[in-house]
Amino acid sequence: MAKKNHFDYDLIVIGSGAGGSAAATIAARANKRVAIIEEDTFGGDSPNWSDIPTKALLHAAHLYDEARHGTKFGLRSGTLSYNYPSLRAWKDLAVKRTGAAGNRKFYESHNIDTYAGHAQFLSPNEISVNRKHISAGHFLIATGSRWIAPDIPGLTDISYLTPRTMLESIRPPKSLYVIGADSIGVEIAQLMAIFGTKVYLAEIAARILPKEEEEVGRLLEHYLKDHKGVTALTQTRTVAIVKDGLGYRVSFLRGGVEKTIRVEEILVAAGRVPNVDLGLENAHVEYDPTGIKTNEYLQTSARHIYAAGDVVGHAEHTHTALLESQIAAHNMFSKSQLAPDYTATPRVTFTMPSVASVGLTEDDCIKRDLKVNKALAPLTIVARANTSDFRDGFAKIITDKKGAILGATVVAPDAGEIIHELALAVRLGLSARDIADTQHAFLSWSEVVRVAASKLAR
DSSP: OOOTTOOSEEEEEEOOSHHHHHHHHHHHHTTOOEEEEESSSTTOHHHHHSHHHHHHHHHHHHHHHHHHTGGGGTOOOTTOOOOHHHHHHHHHHHHHHHSOTTOHHHHHHTTEEEEESOEEEEETTEEEETTEEEEEEEEEEOOOEEEOOOSOTTGGGSOOBOHHHHTTOSSOOSEEEEEOOSHHHHHHHHHHHHTTOEEEEEESSSSSSTTSOHHHHHHHHHHHHHHHOOEEEESEEEEEEEEETTEEEEEEEETTEEEEEEESEEEEOSOEEEOOTTTGGGGTOOEETTEEOOOTTSBOSSTTEEEOGGGGSOOOSHHHHHHHHHHHHHHHSOSSOOOOOOTTOOEEEOSSSEEEEEEOOHHHHHHTTOOEEEEEEEGGGSTHHHHTTOOOOEEEEEEETTSBEEEEEEEETTHHHHTHHHHHHHHHTOBHHHHHTSOOOTTSTTHHHHHHHHHHOO
């Protein structure tokens, strides 16, 4: 057992993903003795199996899809094809280029000791990893979350895919049943559909992308059906999955009627649980099925132990986990305490058209009994829709009765690049008039934001 106040490290970070990497680096630069522990691949989920590889494949898919439809612009694309092993090679190159994947040497170059293995608390200040006992004055738990199988009869008896394993497939399946139509489920549905897969997108809620505005789900559902042949099965409960030769028979209940389809693969993209199997009881850290409990400063019930990222239960985005990691590092070693501000956290789904939002949705406002104004401008109202021949999308802005912007949604090509002026507006309490009076470049997609704001500034 380590002696009191004499520890091996000032800080031990458990988890090398977005929630842990920033804190480890910040503390090391402040001349703290730091160690970082990773059970899986250094760099964590985002650069290795999630954000980076998925978006690299989506970028290639959107290029391929746009080129295929280039005849309307006078382009000859009849012989265009793709090579899936080459697409996977591009994905791997994109992962390598970020430098964050498998980045154990990066930490070591910053004088951060690295340990590969599973961490378990032995006491509030001591853990074991690979049978080695190490201690620290502070800990940051950033172990993230993992996909779990929903309670569907037969699912655990088959080799179903997750968003992680889907990316390692040697070819697109001929048919795919996706369970869950949140952001990652919809992204992969479109990705596979572009490469010829017949996709069924099952969601228990009334619309796909149920956390977004109602208009988003309606538009994307129609777009995916009309342009990519995706069958969206909303208000659908999957009741059974059975192995059937080289594929699977899926039974689902929709509108009180049970139906069965046959597909080659099953993708589970619904349900994540925090990774809390760390012996937290030995450290007196409180947690529940949703994650580790923290105060507003990311401090757990053990005052010297902090938590950040998905393991806390509310950080669904890499940029949020990074913010929490930075704030946790500050709070551990500073007398002043900071609290993360989530009010202007942007959310992006990298489909085509992409979906970006920030702040409150209309449903959020109704639940809070807020009196608001709202305006929606269709993409067809801006000239860029004609020069690009793309018209599926809109900008929606919600303000309070004084005109301050509470939330916004953009559906358009590159919506993720457009949303940040609205994120700044939400964060600083800017009004629709402030946006409407700001010049927006002619022939940019951002003009649709100005038009929506102008409707509220009258």
